[in-house]
Amino acid sequence: MDSKDFKFGPHYWAMHGLLSPPPKTPGLINTHKNYIANLSRIHNMQYMLPGIIAPIIIIEKTGTHALLELESKEPAADQQRRDQYALEKISEAVAAFDSDAVAMSQGSPPTRRWLELQGRTFHMLKIVSTDFSSIEQSLESWLASIIVECWGTFEVMAGDLWEAALNTHPNILCEMRGKKKEEMEGKTFPLKLMQKYDYDLKHKMGSIWRTDLSLASLASIQSAYKAAFCIDNKSILGAIDSTEILRISAMRNIIVHNSSKFDQQYLNLVSKDLKTPKGAVGESLPPFLDYEFIEEMLLPFVERSVELINAVDDWIQKN
Numbered sequence: 001m002d003s004k005d006f007k008f009g010p011h012y013w014a015m016h017g018l019l020s021p022p023p024k025t026p027g028l029i030n031t032h033k034n035y036i037a038n039l040s041r042i043h044n045m046q047y048m049l050p051g052i053i054a055p056i057i058i059i060e061k062t063g064t065h066a067l068l069e070l071e072s073k074e075p076a077a078d079q080q081r082r083d084q085y086a087l088e089k090i091s092e093a094v095a096a097f098d099s100d101a102v103a104m105s106q107g108s109p110p111t112r113r114w115l116e117l118q119g120r121t122f123h124m125l126k127i128v129s130t131d132f133s134s135i136e137q138s139l140e141s142w143l144a145s146i147i148v149e150c151w152g153t154f155e156v157m158a159g160d161l162w163e164a165a166l167n168t169h170p171n172i173l174c175e176m177r178g179k180k181k182e183e184m185e186g187k188t189f190p191l192k193l194m195q196k197y198d199y200d201l202k203h204k205m206g207s208i209w210r211t212d213l214s215l216a217s218l219a220s221i222q223s224a225y226k227a228a229f230c231i232d233n234k235s236i237l238g239a240i241d242s243t244e245i246l247r248i249s250a251m252r253n254i255i256v257h258n259s260s261k262f263d264q265q266y267l268n269l270v271s272k273d274l275k276t277p278k279g280a281v282g283e284s285l286p287p288f289l290d291y292e293f294i295e296e297m298l299l300p301f302v303e304r305s306v307e308l309i310n311a312v313d314d315w316i317q318k319n
Contacts, residue, residue: 004136006129006143007290008050008122013298014043019107020306023313027168028161032309035157039302042149046294049142050121055094057120062086062093143289144255150298151252154305158240159215161312162224163207169316177230218249229315236315239308244300247276251285251297260285 017039022029044051066089070077077085100114110118129136166173214220222240229236239245250269254260262279270276275296277288 005290006126006139007292008125009291011291011295013295014039014302017302017306018043023309025168025313025316027164028313031157031160031164034160035153038153038156042146042153046146049125050118053121053124054097054117057117058093058097059090062090140289143294144260146294147248148252148255150301151248157305158221158308161309162215162228163210165312165316166228167207169319172319173228176227218246232315232319235311236308239304239311242304243273244304247273248297248301254285
């Protein structure tokens with residue numbers, strides 16, 4: 001069987017989130033900040049291997065060129081001088097590469113130097129993954145973990161955003177008008193919970209409500225948002241009920257709960273989504289995983305995530 005082509009190359013699925021402006025509502029800023037930090041961590045994880053290999057290429061290439069250059073300038077240079085000269089040139093080259101990376105993280109386009117180096121890096125990764133089956137399996141696990149981590153980041157953000165919104169704007173939101181009347185009748189909260197906030201609950205209602213809700217699945221998150229944002233909620237529900245969010249939740253679940261194998265529940269959930277991978281029950285997901293697939297799945301997922309933050313922010317500003 002031929003080795004898998006991981007389609008290595010620079011991809012930017014996280015940039016829409018990383019470069020998104022903070023919310024106008026002060027109470028939501030910390031949630032956005034944490035989301036950016038978590039998203040950045042995952043994005044950095046994706047570039048961990050290229051990030052290790054690229055400096056190695058720089059060191060080898062720059063060191064060789066430096067010694068050849070010094071040989072033409074100072075033929076009689078001793079070993080100490082040769083080592084010192086090579087180290088200086090390597091330090092300059094690594095600093096330039098790091099400067100490019102920092103500029104890109106702030107929104108600048110990739111430089112030609114950076115793209116050429118990345119091209120060589122991904123070419124080396126392709127060679128390694130082709131020649132070693134154990135590396136191929138490791139890379140599949142690595143890419144699967146990116147999907148899992150991205151869902152975890154969204155889950156945390158959606159829960160924190162919901163809580164922060166209710167804390168910031170308790171009127172309307174804390175009435176939970178989207179819940180059935182029988183679910184709300186006789187609703188009370190533990191005395192210890194109120195004591196925790198010194199009985200000043202005006203800006204803690206989201207935190208109190210959250211203790212009563214499980215926001216650990218897409219269904220529970222959707223239910224919580226529909227209960228609180230019961231009016232003027234089209235843009236909010238449009239983001240959280242989107243196909244792009246559902247597919248990552250479904251993929252995460254089979255990766256974590258079913259050893260990356262398709263099951264009937266997954267296939268039922270994504271049956272109408274043409275972009276989500278499908279197969280026979282028991283067939284493995286990993287053959288679909290490569291760099292292009294990650295980009296195709298996660299770019300719209302991040303866009304929808306940012307859309308949810310913006311929609312909640314707009315709702316608070318208008319209400």
